[in-house]
Amino acid sequence: MSDVVTVAHFTEPLEAEMARLRLQSAGIETFLSGENARILEPGLGPLELQVSSEDEVDARAVLADPGLPNEGLTAE
Template sequence: MLVTVARFSFPYEAQIAKARLESEGISAFIADEHTVNMQWLYSNAMGGVRLQVSESDLDKAHEILNQDRSNLVDQELGCDGERKCESCSSRNIEPFTKGKKPAFLVFLLLGMPLFFYQHGIKCRDCGHFQKLNNHK
């Protein structure tokens, strides 16, 4: 029997997690990937893209997916891993997608999204949004 180990907003995130599990010898399957690819605005309403594993592998899969391996990426890119806000120099930042809500509203009203969204980080202290196009 398959059980859901994680949910993702975007199919590529589920593919990355699936590859991580399969590299550790755990068979994984992705559900709702094609539906979200066709209508990405439905992702939140459907509960996202589901990553599923065998019930017997659930605990090991949780352990693998919860490992923080971000330091390996920072080492590979040669950055110190200490991102901070460009505006106030705070380290209290979070990943943020700018423009997703307006695109959804326009889609509901007109039937097609007219805005592009941008991935970046947002400062929790001052609210400044910063695109992620450099390694700071």
């Protein structure tokens, strides 16, 4: 089993969830450290988005890519 590394920190759960979904859609398994603690005690600390050390480079590249403007929208 490979080590887990933190690739991003979030204070807002929605931002963490959006980043996690981006990585999952790229086929990268993710872990959100601190998620359960925040449900029990809001404001307890930052959420850490973690991935396998083998996926770290790809995960950082996905998170750094802003995408194309209006990506996914179609013109009528």
